[in-house]
Amino acid sequence: MMISLGILAGFMIPGFLAARAIVQGRNIPQSLGLSAALSLPLGFALYSCLIFFSFVTAQSKGAELALCLYLLSTAALAVSIFPCGSAKDVSGETWPSPRQLMIRLVTEARIRFPSSLSKVSWITLLALIFFAFVTWSYLAYFAAQTASNPLGGWDARYFWLLKARFYFRDPAAWQGMFSSLPGEWSHPDYPLMMPGAYAGSWFLVNRESLIGPILVSLGFALSLAGLILWYLWVHTSARVALIAGAFFMSIPMWRFWSTTLYADIPLAFFMTAAGMFTVLGLRKQDSRLLFSAGIFAGLALWTKDEGLLFLIWLCLCVGAASAPFKDPLAVLKNRILPLVLAVIIPLAAVFLIKKFLGTTGGQFLGSGRSLADYGTLLFGNFQKTQLITFVFGLFASNHAQWNGLWFLVLFAALFCGRRGYGSYRWVYLTLAILVWFGYFVILHVTRFDLKFQIETALLRIMSHSMGLAFIFSIESLFFTRKKAIKNR
């Protein structure tokens, strides 16, 4: 038990400090809840980035360097959010003393949890019991699945965990994970969020424990649910958030894929967080929140290659949201630039892998195909386009996988009314549609067999936008004007 708690604490403490650094001073309501939801994924991401750059610079001493940098980063984050003396934050507010801070934390907590049950309506209480039951049922399901299959599915075993073993077993030979010798299946040029996090869970306890990667996967899944719960709690109402959160936790796609240790739920988390911070940044006209959105978009790119497409869609959405502004230079400086600047570190890591380490030639860039080839692949076969469209529709309407999620999204999109799209809520739906559109295009130009891609990947990659689409549907149907004014 101590090992499990140690692994969780090892990621959660630095991640929580990083989350506080992100949300502090941004006038975000219930920010402790948001920090809690962000903490584990940020901890995984911090370690994952540090271990990669440590191995690149220190080779066989990479593990030790990563640990030093991880501890230093944790200390630096702690100092940055708990400063002493009379230093001022960016808003000009004087930093509180530790005693004042404790009082503030307790006061915040009291606001969140009313002191007497009589202040909570019986509907909210029932919703809370319902949510707790669904959470418990998920944990029981997750435990049963992972205890019987602790190594997860194909991708987890043969990409993510395999690459993590290269980090852990022989740091001097870590570059073996980029070898093209085993064959194309090993994807030597894939980004390394998951291997870094999995290896981190082993380095923390100094052995290849089975529980480490399982906890990482559970952490991502619960953080995605927690992030959605926090957002809906703040932007709709407690009872709506609890019931909607329970519904989200019942979606078989989310439940099942979290047990397989794949990278799809983590990618969905980072896409959802990036979209959420983009909307918050646009609403509050806060470029630092857009910078945070860029951090999460960069981490999506560090999780899977699909993150690069997402980054493009995000920039397009921010550009479209800024279209009414007359000064394009100001838009570039205050909105697009923060997004792009935040992506530089993960982008550099991915560039290093694709250009110098996993140099087998990508599926698209470096595949030797010309623009004309892509044109033919995209527009030259109408039957293929028809087939892909049909399969998308078929998969989206699969009740056994989605529990009706996409019907809910369609219902919200059609009936939420014009006001439902207001307050930049349209960004969520647009991002979700663009993510699907990206995969729709990729299926046209993929080098792999189309049937194979559809059978093995399509349903899974459709889940990347589930968080974004779900937030849109619930918020657009249940938002209240009172809350919108309060959260401004």
Add this chain to the structure above:
Amino acid sequence: MDIRNSASYLILGALISATIPAVFPVASKRPLGLSMLMHGENPDFFHPGHDWGALKPKLNDAHTATFIQDQAYDPQKLPPERMLMLQNYLAPLILTQKSREAMAIIDCSSDASAKKRAGEMGYQITHSDGRGRAIALKK
């Protein structure tokens, strides 16, 4: 109660009724080995490829090895699951079917088949467990 409120309750009701059947049946039995897993390891769990445990120390510091099975390598086919399993178990050793490396990992159904395949591929067996698994060096 206005129309918007009624619609909200209807939608929440629909969400609840979609949630309940999806979370049943709840896995009620405590999965075997979970508590051991929570302690970091499950001694009853054997990593796929553990049957190579006895030969693994004989690999020394080799970085790459050719993987040989009963069937000849077919570049049109996906690599056999067994190779992927052993790749995981033997990493950081890199297994390949594409080239003839100085060392070979032979994973056949019988000792006779292992000897036959080693000969065909131009390898000399140096260590064998007598059950089709062997390490060989290029002749």
